[in-house]
Amino acid sequence: MKRREFITLLGGAAAWPLAASAQQPAMPVIGVLSAEWPDPFTDRLRVFRDGLRETGYVEGRNLTIEYRWAEGQNDRLPALAAELIRRQVSVIVTAGSTPAALAARNATTTIPIVFYLGADPVEAGLVTSLSRPGGNLTGVVTLNVEVAPKRLELLHELVPTATVIAALVNPTNPVLAETLTRDLEAAAHTLGIKLHVLHASSERDFGTVFASLVQLRAGGLVIGADALFNSLSEQLAALTVRHAVPTIFQFREFAAAGGLMSYSGSLTDSYRQVGVYTGRILKGEKPGDLPVQQSTKVELIINLKIAKGLGITVPLPLLGRADEVIE
8 A cells, every 4th residue: 555545544534533523413401590599409400300311311411401590689580591592502491480481581582491380371471371382481380379378278277366467479579479469368358367468589688577577466477489488498487486477388398497387389290390391392392382281289298396386286187188297
């Protein structure tokens, strides 16, 4: 073989790995946009990854995930959504926040968006219907906002002598705040309870909120569904114990951290389905063709130790309905 032919052959052989590499498809990137902090989200993200794994996607192996956390500041969400779009993500997942879903929707009409919400996505203007979402959004809805009146009813059942009860909402999340206020006021009227609606948009507001509870002589507190309150559930639980205020919130973490009671849809079921939907979209399905999934499972958790500390005797029928009793 002539020297020139050998060099040409060798050069071609060296190029084979480069050519093969160039033909490999780029690893898809998912953008997770959340109004919360990363640490409280660990368990939910684990379940979300389980759902992705069911469809064949594993972070770090054939998938990259970019995370953007607003850390309780809803006004940061539009800029964070824009960052993910510049990153050219394949799908945006908005985790547990109506403002995050709205920020993503306002930022793009082409990149698929998978949301997890506790509110009605049709009422929020995210989809045209649950069965045929249309557009570039779909996701999973739990009953967290819808069952807010039930939380008030459960608290009234536990503390029947309380004639004044407060509700806490986040005014920077107006879609949820307005819905919760309307529904809780209607439920309070039915139950014959005086309801006071208090506002908090950051942890700094909590001191004022609990000072107001004392002034109002509120016999109980219903914490509204909101990403800020979700992330700070341990702090809120500690404050309710310190101020001896019987309180109900949405997630088990609140009761486990020292809150009295929680009542909500199942996070495990919801976040797994978000992962499954994200994987299906990565495989080519259109979000507008995937019906919005509705989680109908609800869980009642009662912290019996806190109830005893507050001098509350939990009625046996209520204990019997609890999915978990923390002692």
